[in-house]
Amino acid sequence: MHTLKATLSPIWETLPVPVRGLIRTMRPHQWVKNGFVFAGLVFDQQLTEIEPLARVIAAFALLCLAASTIYIVNDLVDIDRDRLHPKKRNRPLPAGKLPVSWAKTAAVIFPVIALGAGLLLSLELTAVLFAYLVLHLAYSFWLKNIVIIDVFAIAAGFVLRVVAGIVVIEVSNFSPWLYVCAGLLALFLAIGKRRQELILLAENAEDHRAAYKDYNMPLLDDMLRMVTTGCVLTYMLYTIEAQTIRSNGHEMMLTIPFVIYFIFRYLYLIHVRGEGSAPDELLFKDMPLLAVVVLWGMSAVAVLYL
Numbered sequence: 001m002h003t004l005k006a007t008l009s010p011i012w013e014t015l016p017v018p019v020r021g022l023i024r025t026m027r028p029h030q031w032v033k034n035g036f037v038f039a040g041l042v043f044d045q046q047l048t049e050i051e052p053l054a055r056v057i058a059a060f061a062l063l064c065l066a067a068s069t070i071y072i073v074n075d076l077v078d079i080d081r082d083r084l085h086p087k088k089r090n091r092p093l094p095a096g097k098l099p100v101s102w103a104k105t106a107a108v109i110f111p112v113i114a115l116g117a118g119l120l121l122s123l124e125l126t127a128v129l130f131a132y133l134v135l136h137l138a139y140s141f142w143l144k145n146i147v148i149i150d151v152f153a154i155a156a157g158f159v160l161r162v163v164a165g166i167v168v169i170e171v172s173n174f175s176p177w178l179y180v181c182a183g184l185l186a187l188f189l190a191i192g193k194r195r196q197e198l199i200l201l202a203e204n205a206e207d208h209r210a211a212y213k214d215y216n217m218p219l220l221d222d223m224l225r226m227v228t229t230g231c232v233l234t235y236m237l238y239t240i241e242a243q244t245i246r247s248n249g250h251e252m253m254l255t256i257p258f259v260i261y262f263i264f265r266y267l268y269l270i271h272v273r274g275e276g277s278a279p280d281e282l283l284f285k286d287m288p289l290l291a292v293v294v295l296w297g298m299s300a301v302a303v304l305y306l
Contacts, residue, residue, distance in 0.1 A: 026106075027071045044174045058117075059164050136157060156183070189266075
């Protein structure tokens, strides 16, 4: 990772400041969330088939473009509030490193490209991309300020990512349990993020986002406990009941400890280390967390394909 950064750094420095600002605002490091689009491919045992893999990779790329549109819109909407945030004030828009006109132009062009290219894959994918954009635009302007609904909107976005990977291929054994697993995991991460931001922003939380005036630590801790339990139970049921799993025996149950460790580790980072405000960044910063995700993925693929 350090070698790659050292290699790319001279190229990065040659780019104009507004271009670097636009790329940063597109949040490439958060595209890892779109990895949920591969769930249908992997768990329907089509990972080794070239055409389905290529179609899902294309859907992943279009989701990244749609997601970047939302990140740009979010920063445009929150530009004044982000200036009050101890970390977000360093983002290109609030820091003045990306012209507002550039951001507005990109916010118009990117979704047009994503939806147009989506039609080349399937009408269903275009519909999912459109729903994703509408949901997150509603989140940017309205839903993020409504207590509880804000985290549900985030979870819905993750479920749509799973759907995007399914509509571009023909699935035969995909289990609806994975929709529930994806939604509950997203809720778990979103609630954890709300909790840490409430601590980080302290008395300025309400100024940053209206919904924070209706949240408090006991409520978020209770929500976190309930969703944590739901995550574990749902994944256990998936490893037992899913048709794809039953056709391979019940060896997938061996992956349950990895899921439990991931949740426990994340809770440890939240409650003991005081981290968790950016789950995507935390994944690559905390090596035990990254290791357990890799081990889970390797073991799940081994069960399904070997």
